[in-house]
Amino acid sequence: MGRRALSKIRRKELARAAHASLARHGMAGTTLARVAEEAGVSKASVLHYFRTKEDLLEAALRHGNSRLRDEVAALMRVARNPWERIYAVIEANLSPRAFRPPIAHGWISLSAAVPHNPQYQRIQTVIYARTRSNLVGPLRALSDPATAELMTAAVISVIDGVWLRCSLSLGGMSAPEARAQFELLLDARFPDSPERQAARAAMAEACRVLMASRGIES
């Protein structure tokens, strides 16, 4: 095994460990020692692969987001029309793999750090732009540009809102509850047409299949 490949693997594993620690213990509780323990290496080793803690957390942020991004990408590849693309984004954000209190908590912890770290801010901007792009495209196909923009912003707000609520574990925001909110929001401009119903069912099923194939239960 090449040293180069090993290095990549170690970095990935450390990013995963950092993300796990972030999810379980939050930003304050995520120390180099804990990440090292989680990864089963020494603290000095962590610093060997990441010069600073900020670098490590940045990798953790990218790692955590990559899971969601892959989820969205997988469903987007399955989607065949605008409605399916919209539901691909929604279902990916509610998939049992991602929509869980610890994951949401890690996400919020990093969001809280964004104003103090330009690098985090850049990453967040990219994430935001991608989600926006994924939504505004299909919505433009279904409505006028202004409506598409507004609906996109509103859908993103609801995503952030339900994720925040999920991270707090208060009243335990569940995926079905969240789904109902998205339906309500979409109702504001779109009738529940057969195409929309079919797309909703198709993407929910696609998400279920993807989860089941990975052995993840909802």
Next chain:
Amino acid sequence: MGRRALSKIRRKELARAAHASLARHGMAGTTLARVAEEAGVSKASVLHYFRTKEDLLEAALRHGNSRLRDEVAALMRVARNPWERIYAVIEANLSPRAFRPPIAHGWISLSAAVPHNPQYQRIQTVIYARTRSNLVGPLRALSDPATAELMTAAVISVIDGVWLRCSLSLGGMSAPEARAQFELLLDARFPDSPERQAARAAMAEACRVLMASRGIES
């Protein structure tokens, strides 16, 4: 001046200082020394009024929320019908006094700490329950119970979403943009009736008057 009253005042001032530090420097950057500096006292004095840092931050959380609560309460007293009560909640959450990146940042910072502190969790639960109650009441008067519940949850999600976006200062979520999202959401179940239009205008004006009377510019 009684010692008792002085103590109350000092605690309030320290809570304010802690909240200000939280808004400016986030949770990690909020140290006892910084709060002391912000309040113009020594670090030991801070510990004299709050046995522990957790106590201090709890007070800061209550303080920050009390401003929003007072805002909502003031507008709710002005409101005379269900629609006005709904817009009272929305406008209070978008008032220039509260809807600002630093304030939102402080709020998110504390939200990130909620899973690690039962006391914070309890406070958040109360805040959530109050907002919910403020919304579900008027909504029940305008629709069936199930719709009222769902719309309440969705409005809260949008509130949290726009606040989170506001705290990130990405794309700079503005109050008008946020307002448009609430309008869109409400459109899902309610026509833009004359009553609704009148209430919207009335509460926006009431909020403006309240702000102006305090010398706060939007």
Next chain:
DNA sequence: GCGTTTATTGACCAACGGGTCAATTTACTG
């Protein structure tokens, strides 16, 4: 096999954070 990277680690360090304490000053009470 040999020299040179690279990985890994324990030991160590300086900075900092929360929290304690004793001492001094200030304000109330009788």
Next chain:
DNA sequence: CAGTAAATTGACCCGTTGGTCAATAAACGC
């Protein structure tokens, strides 16, 4: 005024944390 309680603070303590370093072990190229 005297005495007591509260306020205020500087000095100090100690655990933790991010980060450094030199030493050792492993892996690679030749």
